[in-house]
Amino acid sequence: MAAVSGSVRLQRCVVSPAGRHSASLIFLHGSGDSGQGLRKWIKQVLNQDLTFQHIKIIYPTAPPRPYTPMKGGISNVWFDRFKISNDCPEHLESIDVMCQVLSDLINDEVKSGIKKNRILIGGFSMGGCMAMHVAYRNHQDVAGVFALSSFLNKTSAVYQALQKRDGALPELFQCHGTADELVLHSWGKETNSALQALGVSTKFHSFPGLFHELSTGELEKLKAWILDVVCGQFQVS
Numbered sequence: 001m002a003a004v005s006g007s008v009r010l011q012r013c014v015v016s017p018a019g020r021h022s023a024s025l026i027f028l029h030g031s032g033d034s035g036q037g038l039r040k041w042i043k044q045v046l047n048q049d050l051t052f053q054h055i056k057i058i059y060p061t062a063p064p065r066p067y068t069p070m071k072g073g074i075s076n077v078w079f080d081r082f083k084i085s086n087d088c089p090e091h092l093e094s095i096d097v098m099c100q101v102l103s104d105l106i107n108d109e110v111k112s113g114i115k116k117n118r119i120l121i122g123g124f125s126m127g128g129c130m131a132m133h134v135a136y137r138n139h140q141d142v143a144g145v146f147a148l149s150s151f152l153n154k155t156s157a158v159y160q161a162l163q164k165r166d167g168a169l170p171e172l173f174q175c176h177g178t179a180d181e182l183v184l185h186s187w188g189k190e191t192n193s194a195l196q197a198l199g200v201s202t203k204f205h206s207f208p209g210l211f212h213e214l215s216t217g218e219l220e221k222l223k224a225w226i227l228d229v230v231c232g233q234f235q236v237s
Contacts, residue, residue: 008063008101009104010060010061010062010063010101010102010105011034011035011060011061012035012058012059012060012061012105013034013035013036013039013058013059013061014056014057014058014059015039015049015050015051015056015057015059016056017051017052017053017054017055017056018051018052018053019053019054020054021054021055021056021114022054022055022114022118023052023054023055023056023114023118023119023120023143023230024055024056024057024058024109024114024118024119024120025052025055025056025057025058025119025120025121025122025226026058026060026102026105026106026119026120026121026122026131027057027058027059027122027123027127028060028062028078028102028121028122028123028124028126028127028128028130028131029059029061029062029076029123029124029127030123030124030125030126030127030149031067031075031076031077031078031125031126032075032076032077033076033124034061034062034076035058035059035060035061036059036061038059038124038127039057039059041214042214042219045214045215045216045219046216046219050219050223052223052226052227054230055226055230058105058109060102060105061076062076062077062078062098063076063101064076065077065080065094066080067080067081068080068081068082068083068091069081069083069084077126078095078098078126078127078129078130079091079094079095079097079098079126079130080094084182085153086151086153086154086187086190087153087154088153089153089155090153090155090156090157092157095130095133095157098130099133099134099137099138102121102130102134103134103138103139106119106121106134106139106142116139116141116142116143117141117142117143118143118230119142119143120142120143120144120145120146120226120229120230121134121135121139121142121145121146122144122145122146122147122148122173123146123147123148123150124148124149124150124214125148125149125150125151125182125183125212126150127150128146128147128148128149128150128151128174129147129150129151129152131145131146131147132145132147132150132152132158132172132195133156133157133158135170136158136161136162136169136170136195136200137157137158137161140165140167140168140169140170141170142170143170143229143230144170144171144172144173144225144226144229145170145171145172145173146172146173146174146222146225146226147172147173147174147188147191148174148175148176148214148218148222149175149176149177149180149182149183149188149212149213150174150176150183150188150191151183151187151188151191152191152194152195154190158195159194159195159198162195162198162199162200163198165198165199169199169200169201170200171200171201171202171203171229172192172195172200172201172202172203173202173203173222173225174188174191174192174202174203174204174205175204175205175206175207175218175221175222176188176189176204176205176206176207176210177206177207177208177209177210177211177212177213177215178206178207178208178209178210179208179209179210179211180210180211180212181211181212182212183212185206188204189204189206192204203225205218205221
C-alpha cells in the first residue's frame with residue numbers, strides 16, 4: 001500500500017456550534033477507530049453529543065495504513081509504531097506526514113476566519129500523542145492541547161523540539177485512568193512531568209479504577225477546561 005501523502009484530505013465528522021462559530025476543536029480518535037466512532041463513543045458516555053455554543057468540533061478519521069503492531073494489517077491509525085513501548089523509537093516518518101495533513105486542517109480553520117489562538121487540538125490515546133506532536137512541534141500558538149489516556153515515547157521528537165522553543169506554549173490538559181492496562185498511568189504521568197520540565201503548563205487528572213477508556217467524569221472536566229481556555233483567549237483577543 002502506498003504511503004499516506006501530505007496532500008490527503010481527511011474524512012471528518014463535524015458537530016456545529018449552537019450559536020456563532022468563533023472557535024474550533026479538533027478531536028483525534030485512538031488507533032483503529034474513526035471520527036464518527038469517537039463521536040458515537042462520547043455520545044454513549046455522556047448520553048448526549050459533546051456540544052458548545054460557539055465551538056465547532058471536528059472529528060477527523062486517520063487514513064488506513066499498514067500498522068506494524070498488527071503485523072502489517074491495515075488500520076485507521078495516525079502513524080505507525082515499531083512496537084507499543086515507552087522506550088521504543090518513534091516512527092517519525094509517518095508522524096511527520098500526518099503532522100502536515102493535520103496542519104492543513106488547522107490552516108483550513110484559519111482560512112475560514114478562526115484565529116489560531118481559538119483552535120484547540122487533542123485526542124484519545126494515539127490521538128492525544130498525535131495532537132502533542134502537531135501542537136508542540138508545529139503549532140505552538142494554538143489555544144490548548146489535551147491528551148486522554150495518552151503518551152509520548154521517552155525520546156520523543158516533541159521533547160527535542162521543546163528544548164529549542166522560543167515563547168509561550170499552549171497549556172496541556174491530561175486525564176488518565178489508574179487501571180489503564182494498555183497505556184500505563186505511570187507512562188501518562190511521566191509524559192506530563194517531562195513536558196512540565198520543558199516549560200509546558202499542565203493539568204493532570206487521575207481517575208481511580210478507570211481502564212483505557214473514556215468516562216463521564218473526565219469528559220466533564222475536559223469540557224470545563226475547554227470553556228475556560230476559550231473564554232480566556234476571547235478576553236485577550
